Amino acid sequence: MADATEEPEEKKAGLGLKGWAAAAILSLVLGGGGFYAAYSGMVANALTPKEAPHPVAEARGPEFLELEPMLVSVGGEGSIKQLRFRAFLQVPYQGADHVEALQPRILDIFATYLRAVGTDTLENPAALLRIRAQLLRRVQLLAGPEAVSDLLIIDFVIT
Incomplete structure (x- = not known):
């Protein structure tokens, strides 16, 4: 039987x-x-995205100034070894003319330094980074620290 107290x-x-x-x-x-x-x-x-207007002429990147190829005799007296050297300088867009005017001095600094370095150092592949840093430092001392930002060595061959 159903209880009346049950809840539905x-x-x-x-x-x-x-x-x-x-x-x-x-x-x-x-x-x-x-x-x-x-x-x-x-x-x-x-x-x-909405394109923000920006002038293209002002957004120019760095320029690369090609230095004249060099042929430097290395190895001291009586040596017939020669170093063929070719490089580019990375310069800001506005400073390319200033650095290009200094190219004869830059080549003289490079030739003087490379003649002073021994052939055993030049032939060591690990020494190329140190040589590159030394050459870049010398160019920055000549042209100014902001004038040249990098040195790119293209040819470095000892014959």
Whole structure:
């Protein structure tokens, strides 16, 4: 027998028929709106970054000044060894003319230093970094620390 004090069963919590209908209508509206936004290009226009106007002439990078190739005799008295040397100097865009005017002095500094270095040091592949740093330091002392930012050695051949 049923007891009068029993409580009726509670309904399960859920969306029910009205909730499912509202969810279906909402998903159709949102899906249609998303399709229209993508199809009409509204989404593509919003996602593309706006280009800031910037002058192209001022955005120039560094220039590379090619030095004349050098042939330096190395090895001391009676030696017939020669060093073929070719390099580029990396200079800022505005300073290329200043450094180009100093090219004869730069070549003289390079030749003097390379003649003073021994052949065993020149033939050591690990010493090339130290030689490059020494040459760059000498150019920066001559032209100014801001005038030359790097030295690129293209040819370094001992014959």
